[in-house]
Amino acid sequence: MDLSVYPPNAALDDGRLILGGCPVAEVAEEFGTPAYLIDAAGLRARAVAFQEALTSRHPHSQVLFASKSFPTPSVMGLIADTGCGLDVAGLGELLAAERTGIDPSRVVLHGNAKSDAEIAKAIEMGVGYIVVDNLDDVVRISRLANQPVPVLLRVSPSVDAETNPAMATGHDTSKFGIPSHQIEDAIAQIRREPMLDLRGLHAHVGSQILNVDQFEQAIASLAKLERFDVYDVGGGLGIRYVPSDAAPTIDEYAERLVSAVHHHLGTDVELMIEPGRSMVGPNGITLYRVVTVKRGVRTHVAVDGGMGDNLEVSLYGQPFDPAIIDKSGRLEVCDVVGRHCESGDTFVTGHELMEPAVGDLLVIPATGAYTFTMSNNYNGALRPPVVFCEDGSARVGVRRETYEELLGRDLR
Numbered sequence: 001m002d003l004s005v006y007p008p009n010a011a012l013d014d015g016r017l018i019l020g021g022c023p024v025a026e027v028a029e030e031f032g033t034p035a036y037l038i039d040a041a042g043l044r045a046r047a048v049a050f051q052e053a054l055t056s057r058h059p060h061s062q063v064l065f066a067s068k069s070f071p072t073p074s075v076m077g078l079i080a081d082t083g084c085g086l087d088v089a090g091l092g093e094l095l096a097a098e099r100t101g102i103d104p105s106r107v108v109l110h111g112n113a114k115s116d117a118e119i120a121k122a123i124e125m126g127v128g129y130i131v132v133d134n135l136d137d138v139v140r141i142s143r144l145a146n147q148p149v150p151v152l153l154r155v156s157p158s159v160d161a162e163t164n165p166a167m168a169t170g171h172d173t174s175k176f177g178i179p180s181h182q183i184e185d186a187i188a189q190i191r192r193e194p195m196l197d198l199r200g201l202h203a204h205v206g207s208q209i210l211n212v213d214q215f216e217q218a219i220a221s222l223a224k225l226e227r228f229d230v231y232d233v234g235g236g237l238g239i240r241y242v243p244s245d246a247a248p249t250i251d252e253y254a255e256r257l258v259s260a261v262h263h264h265l266g267t268d269v270e271l272m273i274e275p276g277r278s279m280v281g282p283n284g285i286t287l288y289r290v291v292t293v294k295r296g297v298r299t300h301v302a303v304d305g306g307m308g309d310n311l312e313v314s315l316y317g318q319p320f321d322p323a324i325i326d327k328s329g330r331l332e333v334c335d336v337v338g339r340h341c342e343s344g345d346t347f348v349t350g351h352e353l354m355e356p357a358v359g360d361l362l363v364i365p366a367t368g369a370y371t372f373t374m375s376n377n378y379n380g381a382l383r384p385p386v387v388f389c390e391d392g393s394a395r396v397g398v399r400r401e402t403y404e405e406l407l408g409r410d411l412r
């Protein structure tokens, strides 16, 4: 079994998969399937690695975890406890950040359609920055604040990101930020408002970016504008999903990013980054049980989850590398499919699995980012639990949804 896209504390012990010292089969017995499993020590180490990679090259810098990739207080808190700040988009994520107990000055509020309630709560909490995305944000903040609020302005860096179009955000036609030809006017307008204290600029190129040149391009394009004290250059670093993928390391990314900042913006600016996928993605796996094996024209191996707990394939065609664990034998070419009522609910086709049989455990690695957050109840599926595995013990971060919760909102 190739563990190269598994979390760092995954190992094989006599052919059995272990995560954070916990035999995965025992975690399945105790917490059921499907389940999201997190390598807690691996996640903490990665959060520290991001901070060290950045602060060792540029001391006045801050790593903000992009909460949207795993917006639950237990995951956000684990990362925040290492010293990271939190980037939140929306009131739910803001409340989750508050629940972690983080110092609100380490929280940054985003959103391309912020409500009064979100802005009011951010002001009341005293977040570090509100990122102004549009001129209606300016009007709202002016109306709701009674002392100057530190803000950043999100601008388009005019970079056409080499990624899935749904994840590209750096182009001038994007719904996010101010297009390049309007930036100067927006800056002037913000400066006319006494309740907004404009400290710097924000740019986010897109997500699952594997070519670090694109971050350099964004920084070069920020340098065409007037100089500010603060630059938040967003998230976006891509990760490996399958063993044949290649992705920049945290150090390669930090090196290129900080060199570009020093070259284009100077050495005395405050620098922030917002990694989401690259923080949590490699530290999560999803655990399923095989429900049926149908050997027809193709061999369909169906598990007890699917697009209810992982939309990455359906939305972006993301390749994954499922494996049947704790088994030896003969490899068989299969299609790994979910339990949901559409053909698009297929994880991978033409993929080798170890003699699939009903009751086997199947693991998909590199599912730590954007799976839990986009989970849904299609076909009445219950949203799976989040289980932290560390030092041989498994503890629940988020418990499994119940049928009472599933039906409880309906008033009939």
Ligand code: LLP
Binding pocket: 066, 068, 069, 087, 110, 167, 204, 206, 207, 208, 209, 234, 235, 236, 237, 274, 275, 276, 277, 278, 312, 316, 369, 370, 371, 374
């Ligand atoms: N900062 C901002 C302003 C963002 O919009 C995002 C992601 C991030 C940071 C974090 O980017 P990351 O480091 O995770 O690439 N739903 C998609 C991902 C959309 C990403 C949206 N914004 C998915 O499931 O893959």
